[in-house]
Amino acid sequence: MSTLKLRLLNTRADGFAADFERLLDRAHAIDPKIETTVRDIVADVRARGDAAVVEYTRRFDRREVSSVAELEVSRSRLREVSRAVTKEQYEALANAAERIRAYHERQRTDSWTYTEPDGTLLGQQVTALERVGLYVPGGKAAYPSSVLMNAIPAKVAEVPELVMVVPAPEGTLSEMVLAAAYLGGVDRVFTIGGAQAVAALAYGTQTVPKVDKIVGPGNVYVATAKRLVYGVVDIDMIAGPSEIVVLCDGRTDPEWIAMDLFSQAEHDEDAQSILISLDEAFTLKVLAAIEKLLPGMERREIIRAALESRGALITAGSLDEALVLVNRIAPEHLELSVENAGETAKRVRHAGAIFLGRYTAEAVGDYCAGPNHVLPTSGTARFSSPLGVYDFQKRSSLIQCSADGASVLGKTASVLARGEGLTAHARSAEYRIKK
Structure with a gap:
């Protein structure tokens, strides 16, 4: 009998929704x-x-x-x-x-401009x-x-x-x-x-x-x-604890999956490692692999603490159910250890980095694959992206009116400015309207 207290959840079980929300409770009060x-x-x-x-x-x-x-x-x-x-x-x-x-x-972004028929130039300068x-x-x-x-x-x-x-x-x-x-x-x-x-x-x-x-x-x-x-x-961001979600159809070596979960759990006790399995028998095989491999890990106490406090092995009734969970979690790292991983990835709306197929360990992304390992955590993949070149660039808008363009735009600006009660704005634009 294992002494590991790891959550085993099933989407079809009573109370799953509440258990799942508790698993995702990311409230960390500032001391x-x-x-x-x-x-x-x-x-x-x-x-x-x-x-x-x-x-x-x-x-x-x-x-x-x-x-x-x-x-x-x-x-x-x-x-x-x-x-x-x-x-x-x-x-x-x-x-x-x-x-x-x-x-x-x-990822490099270059400056760009375009010129309208009346000679007005618009664009963006990237520096x-x-x-x-x-x-x-x-x-x-x-x-x-x-x-x-x-x-x-x-x-x-x-x-x-x-x-x-x-x-x-x-x-x-x-x-x-x-x-x-x-x-x-x-x-x-x-x-x-x-x-x-x-x-x-x-x-x-x-x-x-x-x-x-x-x-x-x-x-x-x-x-x-x-x-x-x-x-x-x-x-860049206020990073939370490291996270990994592994979605598996039950056809990957369970020891590979166990070690992938360990790879994030070993960061610290607050890290989160979650398996979403499409096969309940496979879920139990992964649990057995975890119990077998954990004693041999150098950082086993940290891994154990992370798995027991924030980890889970979830059995989903279908791929559709599994993807709903994935998008709700919006994980920092997502492994799609399934057949046709590329097609499955198209249905993922929220994840910092997506690792496609059985042979793609998250660890290679941490070190040498190429994409950045600075990723949104704590569900912020819903609205933010990995660190990239664009984070070190800023953009300035470019506007250059021709005489004709100033006259046409000035009329529109005048109406809108006076509608807002900003007379100086209106008159500034009106000076350039052709009589």
Whole structure:
């Protein structure tokens, strides 16, 4: 008898709707103590700049430093480190970088214009953000893949300056993270982290330049700081716990499915892994595979906690029922482990990334397939998209009236402006109407 307390749900069972809604309860109250702490740190960095950053680095990262300049890693140092990692590591990073760049090159958007018969020109001018900040977790949590996924789209968008911040508690810093920064084209790197790093990027200090947008994952303090500085700068998103939904018709090896569920559950105890199966017997086979494989996993306690708190194995009565659930969940990652996965994908309205077929593990998307792994979580795939080149570009409208066009448009504008009681608007347009 297993001691794993994993939800087993069936769409045809009484009470399923209520059980399913409880499974999707994503309410995460913001700890007021954390928000107060972060608000104070942000205000302090805004007021004192470098001095505050140094003080918090000493306190939180336990480093004896006297200036922010000491915390900057030169581009030449990045190059040296990129040569110090193992050949296997460098080749993996380089291969991933090449694939990510090739994919994102296809997302580039160019400026465009068109001219109307009377000579009026209309269009859109696309320009890159001037400077972007990239937050990267440091210490034990080293994610070189996140560096590539955030840096490369920015550089494809032709952002002139990309500034990376990464904490180095007690001086610990991942060589692979620095190598990824070099391969990703990062221009400046500062070994600072936490809310103080976000504030430094948002407001600028004597040494850290002010950026226009902050991207990249972090802990609750980082996420809270990003939320607080939004409006001063843009941010990518407030990311929630990682999620995966696997939709399977019962014809895939159950151990593959179990490991796919583990791949997200091992992130942290709040991650969510859900199987939607079209075959109840197969659902039980996956449960057996989970019980068999879990004891051998290095992060088994985290996986167990995630599966028991937010995981589920759901048996659906049909593909139609399963897809209703998928679209209700709007998952960050969706594996379609079914026949004719491409056709099934056309019926998916809400998902951050869709992995088609039995051989496509979500893990390849995390590292090297090419599409971005920065994805909407917590149901936000209903209205948002993966990070991409477009997130590092902005668009300006272009309007150039000919004399004839100004006269024609002026008459329409005049009527609408006077209807709104904005006389100056109306007269401004009327001056250009031909008599």
